[in-house]
Amino acid sequence: MKVPLLNLKVQYEAIKDEIDQAVAEVFVSQQFINGPQVVELEKAVAEYSGCAHGVGVSSGSDALLIALMAEDIGPGDEVITTPYTFFATAGAIARVGAKPVFVDIDPDTFNINPNLIEQAVTERTRAIIPVHLFGQMADMDPIMDLVHSLNQKPKTKNQKPTIVIEDAAQAIGAEYKGRRAGSIGDYGTFSFFPSKNLGGAGDGGLVVCQDAERAERLKILRNHGSMPKYFHKFIGGNFRLDTLQAAVVLAKLKYLDAWTVARQEHARVYRESGLSENRIMLPKECMDRHIYNQFVIRCQDRDGLKRHLADKDIGTEVYYPLPLHLQECFAYLGYSQGAFPQAELAAQESLALPIDPLLSAAMLEYVVFTINQKPTIKNQQPE
Numbered sequence: 216m217k218v219p220l221l222n223l224k225v226q227y228e229a230i231k232d233e234i235d236q237a238v239a240e241v242f243v244s245q246q247f248i249n250g251p252q253v254v255e256l257e258k259a260v261a262e263y264s265g266c267a268h269g270v271g272v273s274s275g276s277d278a279l280l281i282a283l284m285a286e287d288i289g290p291g292d293e294v295i296t297t298p299y300t301f302f303a304t305a306g307a308i309a310r311v312g313a314k315p316v317f318v319d320i321d322p323d324t325f326n327i328n329p330n331l332i333e334q335a336v337t338e339r340t341r342a343i344i345p346v347h348l349f350g351q352m353a354d355m356d357p358i359m360d361l362v363h364s365l366n367q368k369p370k371t372k373n374q375k376p377t378i379v380i381e382d383a384a385q386a387i388g389a390e391y392k393g394r395r396a397g398s399i400g401d402y403g404t405f406s407f408f409p410s411k412n413l414g415g416a417g418d419g420g421l422v423v424c425q426d427a428e429r430a431e432r433l434k435i436l437r438n439h440g441s442m443p444k445y446f447h448k449f450i451g452g453n454f455r456l457d458t459l460q461a462a463v464v465l466a467k468l469k470y471l472d473a474w475t476v477a478r479q480e481h482a483r484v485y486r487e488s489g490l491s492e493n494r495i496m497l498p499k500e501c502m503d504r505h506i507y508n509q510f511v512i513r514c515q516d517r518d519g520l521k522r523h524l525a526d527k528d529i530g531t532e533v534y535y536p537l538p539l540h541l542q543e544c545f546a547y548l549g550y551s552q553g554a555f556p557q558a559e560l561a562a563q564e565s566l567a568l569p570i571d572p573l574l575s576a577a578m579l580e581y582v583v584f585t586i587n588q589k590p591t592i593k594n595q596q597p598e
């Protein structure tokens with residue numbers, strides 16, 4: 216048997232007629248830029264996420280970038296985030312000329328540890344970007360409380376308030392104390408990269424926010440800062456979401472909840488399969504609604520396990536093998552090995568198992584069987 220990490224071909228076959236029709240409609244209209252599907256998707260995702268406004272953009276990376284641009288964050292500013300995330304989170308900070316400041320993760324959730332944020336705050340801190348990694352939200356209450364208290368303090372001249380951008384690229388529909396990913400911070404950013412829970416047919420993304428003025432500014436910025444046409448208020452860029460992508464994502468949105476339930480069901484199967492007895496640490500569910508963009512286990516002999524599964528045709532992936540503070544391009548920030556021990560350990564031990572909603576019961580059983588077959592998985596250190 217072969218078990219792929221992602222099963223997108225099967226997904227397409229299951230809903231081919233609807234996708235093909237959505238694409239055909241865009242071709243008939245020839246409105247490839249700013250077509251009605253873009254507006255429709257913006258409304259639908261905003262509503263799905265408990266937000267007042269949605270602004271479609273060209274990718275999840277550009278969603279982060281444009282949110283930072285909308286707040287005029289740039290040289291001289293610092294932005295706090297996690298070193299254990301996809302590159303784009305910190306890449307966007309550096310792209311606007313600001314300085315990424317990393318804070319270690321909570322090993323239970325792989326998300327930024329809110330207790331360590333305050334000591335990283337300086338008077339230059341303009342934003343915090345918590346990432347809801349693998350589909351589980353970061354612990355938002357202490358983060359919002361901290362930002363609130365920072366913004367209460369008297370400011371030095373020209374000092375602007377600190378904001379929160381939720382990187383929800385992996386967490387559309389995830390919940391924290393009844394609130395959805397993207398709805399708690401000042402901005403939330405989503406990605407429609409094909410491997411995300413709601414993936415398009417290429418690149419795409421969306422920014423949500425509760426504030427009408429912010430939404431308006433994002434719309435101007437994604438279109439070269441032009442308002443009205445050919446009169447440029449800001450220096451923006453071309454960060455538009457293609458109508459074709461919006462049409463495909465819109466067609467898939469109505470399946471998202473069913474797919475999420477299937478992912479959660481797969482997670483339950485893994486949990487009840489006796490995997491943890493085989494000296495693997497299963498992901499902890501600490502927040503309300505984990506949407507399992509990835510099912511990430513920890514194992515001391517991670518590389519050995521990955522090889523063993525690859526030999527048996529089971530797809531896995533390491534998210535992420537090198538934390539961002541140790542990336543060559545961030546050497547100028549001056550972090551060294553050991554700076555963030557939990558992120559570094561996670562990078563050595565984590566392995567994503569197949570959790571695609573359309574995997575069969577037999578496939579999951581085969582994954583469990585194959586993992587349990589490997590006798591040499593070493594035990595975790597007691598915590």
Ligand SMILES: *Cc1c(COP(=O)(O)O)cnc(C)c1O
Nearest residue numbers: 274275276301303384385406408
């Ligand atoms: C995928 C992802 C992004 C970037 O999204 P793209 O659409 O690929 O640009 C940003 N942050 C996180 C955490 C992601 O997983």
